[in-house]
Amino acid sequence: MQSRMSDTIYLDFAKAFDKVPHQRLLLKLRAHGIDGAVYNWIEAWLNDRWQKVRLEGSSSSWQQVFSGVPQGSVLGPVLFLIFINDLEVGTTSGILKFADDTKLFRSVANQADRISLQNDLDTVCQWADRWEMKFNVSKCKVMHYGRKSIGIEQSYYMYGKPIEVVCSEKDLGVVFSNKMKAALHCRDSYSKANRMLGMISRTITYRHPTVLLNLYKSLVRPHLDYCSSVWNPYYVKDIELLERVQQQFTRLFPELRSLRYDDRLRQLGLWSLQERRNRTDLKELFKLVKGFSSTPWSVFSTSLRTM
Numbered sequence: 001m002q003s004r005m006s007d008t009i010y011l012d013f014a015k016a017f018d019k020v021p022h023q024r025l026l027l028k029l030r031a032h033g034i035d036g037a038v039y040n041w042i043e044a045w046l047n048d049r050w051q052k053v054r055l056e057g058s059s060s061s062w063q064q065v066f067s068g069v070p071q072g073s074v075l076g077p078v079l080f081l082i083f084i085n086d087l088e089v090g091t092t093s094g095i096l097k098f099a100d101d102t103k104l105f106r107s108v109a110n111q112a113d114r115i116s117l118q119n120d121l122d123t124v125c126q127w128a129d130r131w132e133m134k135f136n137v138s139k140c141k142v143m144h145y146g147r148k149s150i151g152i153e154q155s156y157y158m159y160g161k162p163i164e165v166v167c168s169e170k171d172l173g174v175v176f177s178n179k180m181k182a183a184l185h186c187r188d189s190y191s192k193a194n195r196m197l198g199m200i201s202r203t204i205t206y207r208h209p210t211v212l213l214n215l216y217k218s219l220v221r222p223h224l225d226y227c228s229s230v231w232n233p234y235y236v237k238d239i240e241l242l243e244r245v246q247q248q249f250t251r252l253f254p255e256l257r258s259l260r261y262d263d264r265l266r267q268l269g270l271w272s273l274q275e276r277r278n279r280t281d282l283k284e285l286f287k288l289v290k291g292f293s294s295t296p297w298s299v300f301s302t303s304l305r306t307m
Helices: 022-031 036-046 075-083 111-130 183-203 209-225 236-250 261-268 273-290 297-306
Strands: 005-012 049-051 063-065 094-098 101-108 141-145 168-171 174-177
Touching: 005 111, 022 036, 022 075, 036 075, 101 111, 141 168, 174 183, 183 209, 183 236, 209 236, 209 273, 236 261, 236 273, 273 297
Parallel strands: none
Antiparallel strands: 005 101, 005 141, 049 063, 094 101, 168 174
8 A cells, every 4th residue: 555645734823812803703703603692791701801010019001902812711712713713714635723733734645735735824824814813933843744755845834934844743742753653752751751750759758559549540640641542652662661650650569569560560450551552442443433433434444445
């Protein structure tokens, strides 16, 4: 089967939540059918906001705020998504949006596909200008997924400036590489989990098993489990690296140190991390086959038949 290439442009809105103009946001709320008491409540929530800056005992004068959705709220990201909901109008490439994390992507088989992606990027930039939103070009990235099989990689531009090409990028907490290997994310997860385990080991003096287990499950293991169905590693070195964190945790119990790792897990009522990831994969597969996932199973079954 011939390998495909895909170019993905990671977009970064400059001060995303602070730039949303209130009156234009209210216009879009009307267009989405939001009116009546709900509309009036949101309008009152946004309007007549004032702010000032205080630094080392000195304060600026009060200034009225005409843009931005209040941060630290549940409604803020929802309003932002409503505001950028029509971002892909006029484009033919794929767009994924989650709060202010936005990606523009396209499968590229020839130069025409890359030109189409650049045209869609220009359309997105025009949308940003029209709706008074700006992109931080220096923080926008492009990643070429797949093998370099169709000539020189395309350079993409925003406002006449080239976008930086990267080999890896963190997307919603997962580190992706252009070769779609999990090694970088495994090292990142190991580093975070190991630091947290070290903090627990240094600061917790009351080491009752229940206390340590609860701390491990709530503060350490989530770093090793997060979104594992996306990056579940298949190289032994990556599997062993992640498992090393849990091995170190089980050694915090003096009475278990003489036991084998499998026996320590059994005593603590834990599974190996690899087993947890395998079970997660099986759950995702069940959802796909039974139609409980937003991604149809036919996408995968068709790909399997063509291999």
